[in-house]
Amino acid sequence: MDKIKRVCLTLDDFSDEINALEVLDRFHNYFFNFKVTVFAIPTRCSPEFFEYVKKYFLYLEIAQHGYLHYVDEFGNSGYEKARHLIKKGKREDMVKGWKSPGWKTSKDTYKALKDLGYWVAVNTKKYREIEPPEGIKYYEHNCTFDGLKEFQGEELKIQGHIHEAAKDSVYRHFKVFEEVVDRDAEFLFASELLQVKE
Secondary structure, eight states: OOEEEEEEEEEEOOOOOOOHHHHHHHHHHSSSTTTEEEEEEEEGGOHHHHHHGOOOOOOEEEEEESSSSOTTTTTTTOHHHHHHHHHHOOOOOOOEOOOOOGGGGHHHHHHHHHTTOOOEEEGGGGEEESSTTOOOOOOOOSGGGGGGGGOOEEHHHHHHEEESSSSTTTGOOOHOOOOOEEEEEEEHHHHHTTTTTO
16 A cells, blocks of 8 residues: 555644644654644643744644634634634734634634634534635545544545544554655645645
């Protein structure tokens, strides 16, 4: 079986306390062109932490993952509330990328994101409750770590989590990743894959 040659890796729940930087360094040291997009929880990332992680920006892109990070935080939000929290959570060093906690995104949240110029990570079509509106760029994964061994395709768009407790944690799957992805694979940030200019 040929190894995968093109990869976009996204990971959820990046924060001061849960960030897997040592595992991401392991990926970076093994894969020559390693890059990852992490979705950070704004209220769990201190200014000091953002200053510290700047040294990882060679291979680390940071996008927003809600505001407080509770499952239905943006699933029922009206336009003004969503817009306010999105703007409040945006840090200078974040790209204008978004993923709602629990994949729950209301039509008004989508509208606010579109109006603010964000791209959005969405769940696979099979599990989406609401389609993203026309005119918004969106990233849709085609694999999780659980399905990595069985993945067949040329472009891997894989989604997982930062924290060790998750079944799809980056901590648990380095060996499988190493087995199926070419060491010289092209890695892309989600914004690069979507061809978004920041």
